[in-house]
Amino acid sequence: MKKKTKLLVVDDEDIVRESLDDWLSSVGYDVLTATCGEEALQIIKRKKVKIMIADLIMPGMNGIELMKEARTIVPTMSTVIITAHGTIQTAIAAIREGAYDYIEKPFCPEKVELLVRNLVEHHNLVEENITLRRKIEDRFSFEGIIAKSPKMMKIFELIKTVAPTGATVLITGESGTGKEVIARAIHSQSQRRNKPFIVTSCAALPETLLESELFGYEKGSFTGAVERRKGKFEAADKGTLFLDEIGEIDANTQVHLLRALEAKKITRIGSNEEMEVDVRIIVATNRDLRAMIDQGTFREDLYYRLNVVTISLPPLRNRREDILPMAEHFLKKYAKENNSSVRGFSPEVVQFMLDYHWRGNVRELENMVERGVILAKDKTITLAEFPQELTGPALTEARTLEALERNHILSVLEETGGNIARTAKILGIHRMTLYNKLKKYGINVNTLGA
Ligand SMILES: Nc1ncnc2c1ncn2[C@@H]1O[C@H](COP(=O)(O)OP(=O)(O)OP(=O)(O)O)[C@@H](O)[C@H]1O
Ligand SMILES: [Mg+2]
Incomplete structure (x- = not known):
């Protein structure tokens, strides 16, 4: 028979601790319990526990602090944090600090069981390092986007928050990071999901064509305009218009786009009639728009219109x-x-x-x-x-050892969000030593992450 997986439940509230103990024991786990962080750490030292469910708010050490302490004893420790309903911010903070997931109180036991089952599998995966499991994506996918990193979990939360609002979203990130898949996810998480999602690449067209592509034109408005044509704005009415590579848009079209965004109205080329449109705009770029503003190639006023919410996709x-x-x-x-x-x-x-x-x-x-x-x-x-x-x-x-050292420093920096003191502590070196190494390897803490 397979050995039962050990779980440690830490909560000062008897009812929570006991009910988790009962339920998880009944479905086949070996459950240990503790009423506070200190007690939990004692157990972790003696019993080689690798999976912990800990309440966020407890007298003494809180759940996140406990998680960090526990990791100094068992580096591969996986933790789930229990939070009170409505404290989603702290839950996200917990995930950022490396928690596997969080459970909101009050919780239903089935959900906890499922989460624990996933966690155990995830944990085995990490431990075995290379054994990839089938169907793993089902647990880490959101709108067809596969991800598991705390960074992407944060982005999923952001998508869920911003999608229903209709706010303009600017998505930045290197080539191939998934800017378009994120734009689609925002659309399908919004009330506009059954309306069109229209994609236009601003780089694919010469400037005059881009303008007519976006706003449409009347018959005879320029040579070649043999028919009247609707633009992408009209096509996207009530839906979402995704303007890809927005950094490539020329000065003239920038002006027209700004006007369209401000007035929520467009004018076809060759017409003097304004038309109301109801379009949600999402834009993407792999260029540094701020730098372009400084160079005078991108309008600052347009930038602020577009940049209501920014999603930066990490490489x-x-x-x-x-x-x-x-x-x-x-x-x-x-x-x-x-x-x-x-x-x-x-x-x-x-x-x-x-x-x-x-x-x-x-x-x-x-x-x-x-x-x-x-x-x-x-x-x-x-x-x-x-x-x-x-x-x-x-x-x-x-x-090479140096490359390994560099990578290791980077990954710890990442974990601590670029915090030098904590990074040095985790690495077991003096801060000055860390500074020297950063210099040697050309690591700039301010440009880490996204
Ligand atoms: N998290 C993800 N899960 C699954 N597939 C992904 C994910 N992110 C990106 N992809 C896939 O990777 C490819 C590139 O994604 P996408 O086109 O969205 O990137 P992009 O940032 O728009 O790239 P570019 O800057 O070159 O336009 C696509 O085939 C997309 O389906
Ligand atoms: Mg793209």
């Missing part, structure tokens, strides 16, 4: 937790598409994917997995199926 290399669930998702997708019997990755491939720099982000990962599926000679994708120029030097580079 894949700054959210490595997302790599394996995504790789698994793409593997299944392309195996199915190609009628292939490929089922997994070799350990070297897993390590490579975790270490690689992913300049092309999710798109690059997706392409590589697709290629792997197609080239694989067996049920497993091996390094041989990856472009050699990437796996060769990149791997040796990542294996």
